[in-house]
């Protein structure tokens with residue numbers, strides 16, 4: 001679809017109030033036309049306001065280049081995820097204007113961004129999309145064991161959060177757009193890393209990897225352990241807990257479970273890898289410091305003091321930079337067969353014993 005999406009002055013005012021992150025993203029697209037390739041993957045509407053679902057690409061166009069996909073805003077109320085990603089993208093674009101080393105690095109890698117996955121949900125400040133569906137309970141995959149009542153995903157209807165959508169229906173348009181981007185630009189690479197930004201669970205920042213639908217280890221768990229150890233050796237004073245999501249709860253319809261299954265079904269060669277992480281920012285820490293945030297729904301998921309907000313925007317720069325370097329240099333850390341067997345045992349004792 002062609003750019004830009006045209007809005008009149010009144011519509012622009014509504015976007016500025018309800019979804020300022022979209023204006024920030026569109027400003028970056030306008031400022032960096034030679035660096036960023038922007039595409040409207042789907043056009044949503046909310047109160048007759050056109051809301052584009054953008055994908056942005058930059059870096060190498062070689063179909064064999066390693067790839068990093070970064071997504072955010074899947075749950076509309078967790079807008080801090082979109083803000084962290086857009087702030088990091090802005091820094092990256094600014095550095096690309098003058099940093100020759102970074103230019104050389106980016107020339108060898110493809111970066112793909114979908115920073116506002118659920119624009120209608122963000123306008124409404126709610127978790128689900130415009131149809132009342134929780135996009136991360138919406139994939140066609142069922143948990144193997146019991147899930148938390150409602151929170152694990154349900155089919156009662158969109159009046160409760162965590163609604164999966166109708167049984168047998170296609171995924172929601174936002175998820176279909178994400179799937180198209182993943183099939184087009186992420187699968188089939190020697191290394192593809194995905195990072196999806198969320199907030200809301202616990203006091204600490206966590207990096208979760210699949211599965212969410214079962215308690216058994218994922219088939220490429222050795223690669224995840226290798227990535228975890230690489231991160232911890234490189235940044236021993238880091239702030240994240242790295243673990244499978246099933247350590248905490250199971251859920252139906254997790255999109256990253258689904259994309260992993262799709263990847264496996266595509267019969268990848270042993271040289272092709274796909275790893276997805278969810279950054280779950282521990283928003284309870286912000287609430288603890290400012291309990292009055294309990295009184296507004298968005299306060300449960302977002303830092304609302306200016307200094308704390310700025311701190312959160314800075315907090316994950318190292319991790320996002322690391323994702324690039326890890327994807328680009330995966331030959332230097334992906335385990336060989338023998339090592340993989342050892343790492344699989346490590347995973348067992350860390351998380352599944």
Ligand SMILES: [Zn+2]
Pocket residue numbers: 074075078198199200
């Ligand atoms: Zn979330």
